[in-house]
Amino acid sequence: MSLLSVEGVTLRFGGLTAVEAVSFTVEAGSITAVIGPNGAGKTSLFNVVTGLYPPSAGQVRLDGRGLIAQADLASWLRWAVVGVATGLGCTVAVNLPDWWDAAINAFAGREPFPWGEAAAALGARLAPTAWNLVPLIAGFAVGLAGAWQAWQRSRCSSERCFRAGIARTFQNIRLFRGMTCSDNLMIALAGAGRLRGAGPLGALLRTPRFRRVEASARAEAGRLLTLVGLAAVADGAAGSLPYGHQRRLEIARALAGCPRLLLLDEPAAGMNESESAALMQLIRRIRDEGTTVLLIEHDMSVVMGISDRVVVLEYGRKIAEGTPAEVRRDPRVIAAYLGDTPAEPA
């Protein structure tokens, strides 16, 4: 089975169709490139795969499993609890002055305070009257609907995709600029569950367990920074790194999630030849260590140099797919990049 399968994914923004019925698969351990002219829908496709946008149609599967959460009994129970809590809250809010008057103010000044009588007075008010039932039922409905709505919106989320093993970089670098390089990686390590056991309580008490988990994550961050050649600036602010280093740091941050699939959005943008060559080496090394790579790239020397497969998009549709050599010869791809040339007169 292939690692990632994109099945008929369509993404519409109002009347604009950014991605239309695109299907392809990515085999584990391969490097696949997505190319196409500007505005072809490559980044939109990435955004669907990483859960930033739910697809308008079609689906994305990682290892045969869909990335969108399904409702089960537990989720129904959760919504019901939220509904009941909201209903009770509304009932209390509506009746609070009345109840307070009956149970507290009515017995004010009595020493000792007659708790039993107060409870009885309050109990008498709890009968199913309209004042109690209407807010209870209305609150329940609102709470249930709200919880369901919140769940709907979070079904397809980038957090889930990251935890499932899909990590990415961004076309316009999106590091946490004010944080140190090492802390940038710590975020992703925590996101991937590597800091489990180092919760807020442990942090407050600085328990040995907290220190141990924290130190081992820090060491892992150091290892990844060494991999991308940034160990020397581990404690420097990410935003003050030179551009090429920021690109590498972003890759390291994505790798910190131990992803099974790494999505690189134009990793070689703005790099000179020797930098791209180093980048290609890095990407191969990442692949050799067991991470499958899917990348968007405009630099054809990079694409043709490292890809096992190439997928070509134009105007949101897939127009070609194959090995670099096949794609290079495909007349539709040539037309998309160079414009349609009229047939030579015989």
Place this chain on the structure above:
Amino acid sequence: MTRPSRAQVAWGVALAVVVALPLLDQALPARAALTERVAPILLFAILGLGLTVVSGFTGLLNLGAAAFMALGAYAFSILTCPIYPFQVGFWPGLVAATVVGAGAGALVGLPAMRLRGDYLAIVTLGLGEIVQDVLKNLDVITKGTQGINPVAAPSFGPLILPAAGRHYLLLALVLAAVWVCVALRRSSIGRAWEAVREDELAARCMGVATARAKLGAFALGAALCGLGGGLYASLSNSSLDPGTYDFGRSVIILSIVIVGGLGSIGGALLGAVIMVGFDTILIDELAKATSGETGSERVWAQPGNWKFLVYGLALVLMMRFRPDGLLPAHAPGAAR
């Protein structure tokens, strides 16, 4: 053992002075009540730290800090005032004020967490007004504008704390709040807050549960504001009138955080010293110094009337010369 940095020395000296204040008070009977005057500074330091977590660490603009303070103050008052049967005493009351603050923060946060920037600011602004109005109109419980009094004074068991004891209690609570902020900041929850502030979308793509992180920050900030409110009520021996917790109060707390340096723990403390110290100490002293000679009926001759002019001017100058605050969270020059 490395040599302490200049900043560490400065904080050490400041702490020593604050610890020594009650002694100074006794040594200088003529200028007594130093500790009483410093109390609001310590109190507002706690409130400032609460807002530092929300607005500084997590980058959520909160214009309703006073609302959480009010809820804490009223929770404390209702639970300790002798007109009501609960009378749980000082410490349980204080815990309740903190819990009520945290609960209110989480409740408001739940639906508001999808909002960003200006929209969240508007929601918190509205909350501030709503809480005030509710407290005013729910007079069955809150006694309307009279406020609830008397309430429990700071105490340990049967021992009511004297002035020096109150001072050390406040100081201990400030230090505890500082520890909470420092410890959480250097942990995965603190880094998640920072990541949300720096780039929320990237944070989500790196597996940060942003909604939970923001909710946690909001609840913790509100808890500290609730604690501050409970203390405020206890020190004032009354919940005070709901109008005490108006928008102006929220703005003062926000100014403390901004003047000190958004997101900087030391900045929040320094901001409290400057903003509240100016208000409760400097203006008072000036008023005393001038009221003897000039005709105090003249509006411009009363230092109190210059207060907001000075605040405004100070904020304008800050924005021009130190936009990151007096003690910036990030070293100046670090790219933002």
